[in-house]
Amino acid sequence: MIAILDYRAGxxxxxxxxxxxxxxxCEITDSAERIRAADRIxxxxxxxxGKSMQDLKQLGLDSVLLxxxxxxxxxxxxxxxxQVLFDFxxxxxxxxxxxxxxxxxxxxxxxxxxxxxxxxxxHMGWNEVLFTREHPVFAHVRPGDEFYFxxxxxxxxxxxxxxxxxxxxGIVFSSAVAAGNLxxxxxxxxxxxxxxxxxxxxFCQWNGH
Amino acid sequence: xxxxxxxxxxxxxxxxxxxxxxxxxxxxxxxxxxxGRYYYEEGADEIVFYDITASSDRRPIMLDVVxxxxxTIFIPFSVGGGIxxxxxxxxxxLAGAEKVSVNSAAILNPExxxxxxxxxxxxxxxxxxxxxxxxxxxxxxxxxxxxxxxxRTPMGIDALWWAREAERLGAGxxxxxxIDADGTQDGYELNxxxxxxxxxxxPVIASGGAGKPEHLFNVLSEGRxxxxxxxxxxxxxxxxxxxxKQFLQERGVxxxxxx
Numbered sequence: 001m002i003a004i005l006d007y008r009a010g011x012x013x014x015x016x017x018x019x020x021x022x023x024x025x026c027e028i029t030d031s032a033e034r035i036r037a038a039d040r041i042x043x044x045x046x047x048x049x050g051k052s053m054q055d056l057k058q059l060g061l062d063s064v065l066l067x068x069x070x071x072x073x074x075x076x077x078x079x080x081x082x083q084v085l086f087d088f089x090x091x092x093x094x095x096x097x098x099x100x101x102x103x104x105x106x107x108x109x110x111x112x113x114x115x116x117x118x119x120x121x122x123h124m125g126w127n128e129v130l131f132t133r134e135h136p137v138f139a140h141v142r143p144g145d146e147f148y149f150x151x152x153x154x155x156x157x158x159x160x161x162x163x164x165x166x167x168x169x170g171i172v173f174s175s176a177v178a179a180g181n182l183x184x185x186x187x188x189x190x191x192x193x194x195x196x197x198x199x200x201x202x203f204c205q206w207n208g209h
Numbered sequence: 210x211x212x213x214x215x216x217x218x219x220x221x222x223x224x225x226x227x228x229x230x231x232x233x234x235x236x237x238x239x240x241x242x243x244x245g246r247y248y249y250e251e252g253a254d255e256i257v258f259y260d261i262t263a264s265s266d267r268r269p270i271m272l273d274v275v276x277x278x279x280x281t282i283f284i285p286f287s288v289g290g291g292i293x294x295x296x297x298x299x300x301x302x303l304a305g306a307e308k309v310s311v312n313s314a315a316i317l318n319p320e321x322x323x324x325x326x327x328x329x330x331x332x333x334x335x336x337x338x339x340x341x342x343x344x345x346x347x348x349x350x351x352x353x354x355x356x357x358x359x360x361r362t363p364m365g366i367d368a369l370w371w372a373r374e375a376e377r378l379g380a381g382x383x384x385x386x387x388i389d390a391d392g393t394q395d396g397y398e399l400n401x402x403x404x405x406x407x408x409x410x411x412p413v414i415a416s417g418g419a420g421k422p423e424h425l426f427n428v429l430s431e432g433r434x435x436x437x438x439x440x441x442x443x444x445x446x447x448x449x450x451x452x453x454k455q456f457l458q459e460r461g462v463x464x465x466x467x468x
Contacts, residue, residue, distance in 0.1 A: 013305060018283055047330055113210060120410050120435065122332060124382070126212040126254055126465040146212060146465045148285060150332045168210055191285050191307065193249070193467070 002026040002204065003038035005065070005081075007055040015044045015078070018190040018197060024204045032064045040204070041068055043184075045080025049104065049153070050092025052080050062097060069099065069182060074208040076137070077184030082177065083155060085184055091153050100179060101158035111170035119170045122152040129165040129175050129187065136209075137183045137202045138164065138176065145195040147187035149175075155186060181208035212465040213429045213457070214254035214436035215450055216414060217443055219244055221290075222261050224270040242277045248443075249282040251450040252467035256282065257310070257384075257438065260290035268297075272304045279305025289337055289384075293318075298325050302333060310384060312337035313357040316364055316371070319378055326379025335414075336380040340368040340401060341388045353401055360388035368401070369408055376409045383409065384438065386416035394420025394441065402432035414438055422448060422456035429462050 004015050006028045019026040019042075026042075029035060043065065045052055056062045069075060083089055084096040089104035096104070111119040126146040131138050154173040157163055165176030167186070175186040183203065189196035220227045225239045238244065245256050258278070260271045268291070275288055288301045289310030298309045309329075315322050315336055325334045339360060345352040351369035356362060372383055385405050387398035397418045406413040415434035419425060425437045442448050454464045 013303070014279070014307070017280055017305065021280065021283070117433075118410075119211075120412055122381070122411075123211065124332065124412050125214055125435065127210065144466060191283060193284050197283055 001038050002040050002042060003035045004028045004042045004044060005035065005061060006030040007052065007059055007061050012044055014188075015042055015190045018200055019204070022197060022201050022204065030059050030061065032060060035061070035064050035068065038068075038073070040074040040206075040208075041065070041076070042203075043075060043077045043081035044190075045078055045082070045084070047080055048091055049080060049083055049089035049094040049096065052084055053094050053096060056084070056097075065097070066099070069180075072181050072208055074203065074206050075182045076203045077182070078190070079151060079186060079188060082184035082186055083151075083153060085177075085182070086155055086157070089153060099182065100155075100162055100177065102156050103158075104153045104155050106153050107170070113170060122150055123154075123169045124150045126192075127167050127169060127175075127187075129167050131165045131176065133164055135164050135176075135178050135183065136206050137178070137199060139202050140198055141195050147175075147185075147189065147192040147196060149187045151186060210463050211435075212254070212463050213434075214414070215252075215425070215453060215457075215464065216255045216257055216436055216438050217248045217253050217450070218257040218259055218416070218438050218440045219248075220259050220261050220440075221271065221274060223267050224262075224274050227261065241274050242281060245278045245286065246281050248450065249284055252454060252465070253284065253450055254465055255284055255307075255436070256286040258286060258288050258306075259310075260288065262291065265291065268300075272300055275301055275304035275306050287335055289335070293321070295321070295324050295328060298329060298333075302329055308333050308335050308382070310335040310337045312339065315375065315380075316355060316357060316366065319374065322375055322378040322380050326381070331379045331381035331411075334380050335382045335384050336372070336375040337384045337386065338368060338372065338375075338405075339386050339388050340398075342398075342401070351404060353404070356388055360391075369404060372405045372409050376411050380411060382412045382414065384414040384416055385434075386438075387418060390418030391416070393418050396420065396424040397428035397432060397434070397437070399427055399432040402428055402434050406433040406435070412436065422453045425453060426457055426460050426462060429457065430460075 285307035287308035353368035412435035
């Protein structure tokens with residue numbers, strides 16, 4: 001069973017529906033017991049980092065997550081679920097989980113594309129991910145495949161070794177990271193059509209190595 | 210680099226799509242779920258379902274449609290039409306829509322934008338704007354006025370002012386419909402689109418007037434739109450989404466390739 005971490009974050013049902021469509025049993029849950037029973041965990045997120053961290057702590061899910069990470073259970077973070085893995089987010093000046101070194105700054109105000117046209121914030125829509133190293137969770141993704149993003153803050157890992165994919169939006173930022181049994185993406189695979197479903201399927205079959 | 214989005218819009222009345230739509234494939238053209246799935250597979254970047262059901266007691270039918278759509282398409286989709294309260298928004302989002310679109314209700318009660326953004330996040334809240342051209346004046350410095358009820362009721366509000374006000378209140382995106390261009394298939398209102406898009410920092414979806422792929426090219430380049438809404442030109446089988454995207458790509462517009 002795959003546990004979808006329920007910490008009152010936005011639209012969890014879209015992740016659940018995508019997994020069901022792919023045929024993987026899953027459960028949206030905030031129960032430590034159920035999460036410990038899961039063979040893998042999805043840590044989704046829509047919303048603000050401050051509120052997310054607050055809810056995680058209140059529900060005691062921060063320690064459950066750390067515990068499962070130690071136990072080697074495959075974990076997938078999505079969007080804010082990626083951002084709070086780092087040390088610090090500029091969103092609401094939030095101290096985050098500190099599982100990955102680095103911070104999550106806001107996109108610069110005067111963001112421009114190659115033609116000098118002003119880019120809008122949030123970064124909302126479909127964009128490419130350039131995968132810079134092979135990883136089982138990103139297998140069978142074709143170069144040029146695009147994914148659906150909605151965010152105003154972006155991860156800035158201190159450790160370049162955890163970067164798996166990068167995306168350009170005025171600046172180049174890390175849109176996919178991985179370390180051990182943990183993998184996380186800034187985009188929404190559950191809303192990214194066939195290549196997004198491919199990533200979810202890969203994750204559901206991944207042993208964490 | 211971000212792709213420009215191509216967004217088909219389906220009108221739904223009491224759970225059925227309303228336009229007679231020509232498809233070669235064996236699908237139920239009246240079923241919004243099958244239609245949504247068709248456009249998803251065709252490469253739509255997002256889909257808009259617009260509920261034109263007159264009576265509010267029919268809303269559960271639309272929610273059922275939303276639930277079924279969400280089970281089969283894995284791209285963002287939004288639902289508009291008749292959304293008046295926070296409760297309406299919650300119902301639609303919980304049923305599986307990514308975004309809700311508010312139009313008349315937001316003009317009559319702007320607080321709904323702020324409340325919606327606070328409860329569900331700005332990225333969920335799309336402001337639908339119906340706009341008509343008027344002579345520039347101190348009342349309408351932009352030369353565009355807000356209208357509601359499909360253009361029948363002018364609101365005496367400057368369109369650009371309202372777009373910026375809605376952004377301030379927390380709208381995450383604007384779907385900008387020109388009443389003058391709507392239904393003409395003669396092209397989008399480029400001046401209006403450019404004006405609004407360059408004066409807000411949230412994405413603008415151009416709507417009204419699409420008849421040919423070059424209309425999309427114009428509004429996505431000169432008009433500076435982030436996305437383009439299409440209806441008849443694909444519903445009647447005149448063009449496919451794939452053809453439109455190929456056309457745009459050949460002219461240097463970045464679109465999501467799905468072929």
